[in-house]
Amino acid sequence: MLVGYGRVSSSSQSLDIQNEALAAAGCDKVFTEKMSGRSTIDREQLAMAIDFVREGDTLVVTRLDRLARSVGDLHRIIETLTSKGVEFRCLAQQGVNTDSSTGRLMLSVLGAVAMFENDLRLERQREGIEKAKRAGKYRGRKPTINPDRVKELRQNGMGPAAIARELQIARASVYRALAA
Template sequence: MIVGYARVSTVGQSLDVQLNLLREAGCAKVFGEKRTGRSRDGREELAEALEFVREGDTLAVTRLDRLARSVSDLFAIIDQLQAKGVHFRCLQQSGVDTDSSTGRLMLGILGAVAAFEADIRKERQADGIARAKAAGVYKGRKPTVDTALVRSMHSEGKRPADIARELKIGRASVYRAIQGAAQVE
């Protein structure tokens, strides 16, 4: 049986193209999710796909970076598949499979390239944020806690736990707001 796995990084992206390609390749079952590929943590559909496949099956993805962004995660996944007797195939990067020594070589090379691309993307993002901060454009996320209200309630003698409950925020947020007031004084 050919089992497919599709992944996009954000909720706003669509899985449709990958799902169609996997179905056209003969996948009897397809797992898909909208999660970052930087690590395996929190990728429930990937975990289910790895649990689902059996000896003799093939796990297919459209591109290698859909499976993993780091070489260590990639090889951990491939090792897990091989231990179960499951083959691996990448549809849009021909020759990337676990059926031949050349395929395994290509897997390693393209895995390293995917990790390199992720590092470069991260560096570009950090550079862009630094430039935006220097230009005064990027100020981070808008505050979700009204610190003035928290401080006012605290000065009235309310306990942090009561403030948190009343404002429906975490106690740590209350303590940060109170501590921020102490630093300003």
């Protein structure tokens, strides 16, 4: 059985292209999610896909970076699949699979390249933030919590949990606003 996995990083992105490619590849079942790919932690649909596949199945992704962005995560996933007797195939990077030694080599090389690209992107981002800070243009993320409103609700006798529910924020954010 071919089992597909698709992922995009944000809720504003569409999974349509991946779903179409996985269907065209003959996937009988497809798991999709809108989650960051920086880590495999909290990627519920990925965990479900790995749990779902059985010996003789093949897990299919459209691109390698949809599965993992670090070599460590990639190797852990492939190790888990291999121990279950499950093959892996990537549609966009032909030859990236686990059914040949060349495919496994390509998998490792492309995984390392993806991790390198991610590191470069983060480095450029940090450099841009530092430059903006030096120029006095970087102020960080705009506040999403109004500390005055939190304090006002507290003065009116509302407890931290009730304030958090009222403002739809975390209780820890309430405590930080009250301490400020």
